[in-house]
C-alpha cells in the first residue's frame with residue numbers, strides 16, 4: 069500500500085512518523101508527489117488532491133494516523149475511553 073506524501077508537508081510528515089513509530093513503515097511504499105501539480109490519477113486516491121493519502125484510499129492525516137495506529141504493534145493513541 070502506498071503512502072503519498074510531499075517532503076514539505078508537515079501533515080504528511082506526521083503520517084510518516086506515525087508509520088515508523090507504529091512499526092508498519094516496512095509494509096508501506098512511500099511515494100513523494102507534488103500535490104499542487106495535480107499529478108495524473110492522484111485524485112482517484114484523494115479527491116481533495118492534498119497530501120498525505122494512503123492508498124486504500126484514506127486521506128486526512130489524523131484518519132491515516134489512526135488507521136496506522138490500529139494496524140501497528142506500538143500504539144500511539146490511548147484506547148477508547150476517558151483517557152482518550
Ligand SMILES: N[C@@H](CCC(=O)N[C@@H](CS)C(=O)NCC(=O)O)C(=O)O
Nearest residue numbers: 077078079103104118119120128129
Ligand atoms: N487537513 C489535511 C491537510 C492536508 C494539507 O493541507 N496538505 C497540503 C500540504 S501541507 C496540501 O496537500 N496542499 C496542496 C493543495 O492544497 O493543493 C490533513 O490533515 O491531511
